[in-house]
Amino acid sequence: MIPYWKMTPKEFLPVLRELARCYQAFESYSSSHVRSLGLTPSQFDIIATLGNTDGMTFKQLGEKTLITKGTLTGVIDRLTSKKLVQRIAAPHDRRSQIVQLTTEGEALFARIFPAHLEHIGGAFDHVTPEDLSKALGTLCSLTRIFKQEAVETQPARILNN
Amino acid sequence: MIPYWKMTPKEFLPVLRELARCYQAFESYSSSHVRSLGLTPSQFDIIATLGNTDGMTFKQLGEKTLITKGTLTGVIDRLTSKKLVQRIAAPHDRRSQIVQLTTEGEALFARIFPAHLEHIGGAFDHVTPEDLSKALGTLCSLTRIFKQEAVETQPARILNN
């Protein structure tokens, strides 16, 4: 039995604005570190995603990072020319390629990622675990519904389902 | 008397991931609307920021939208060629220019913005006001600290101030 509220823009807009502001503040902080290493945010995203894995296919990588395949080829090309990642053939499907960190890429990941986490973790020192888990819950439910809505672009569809 | 917790990455990383996922889901949903109007997200950002105002200077606009001045000139040029915004001279400083919506831009804003809000509001129907305000609080405190950290890039600075 879920209670039903009709939120007004006046109520939820501050949350959206703060969501954007928070994400952008995080991104901007994160990217200032990242750019000082000679990486773009997209490139760092790839490194962080591949860290502590044996690599993954272009398809998987694209799904995790939300980068489309056409763009991904370019990003991986640039990281390859920096010797941070490499392509290897996938074992059971010759159409497929595995992207993985090189030794150099792993070393970079090992050097910068823990420091990143340590730094970021400081932001959470005065947030209670309870607030954190509530915020997580709220963010999750928002995400779920935004994703739903993104699929059902035509409101009329709701009537047809 | 604020209690002190030391959060571990295992605790806060899910929140960061969900923050990114939530923002990106929102952005992607929002931008699918926006692109169907022939606008990019940056361009919509400008329109939404100028809506219900008498216009503002390049400087103000850049601060609100987090677009740097060099880029902003290009974005405004494109919106100008679409006849959605216009530049006018600022009254008391002849270096400065005011950007404002044209009649056409205002009409577009009036047509799409309420619909946008209405659509987005649906996502909040099953979130309680309490959770919403807690999430807002948490987001705010995170934002504040990310911004702080972004400024103090050199930790050593803290000692010098």
Added chain:
DNA sequence: TATTGTTATACTCTATAACTATA
């Protein structure tokens, strides 16, 4: 001298779609 906005450059990302080689 400092500030506002413009211009210029080089790079990166995006959307889109045609293409290849496999499956």
Added chain:
DNA sequence: TATAGTTATAGAGTATAACAATA
């Protein structure tokens, strides 16, 4: 026929810095 990744293209945002006009 469908899928994985590549290539090509045109447009748009980014960082950076030099520049003109004005304060």
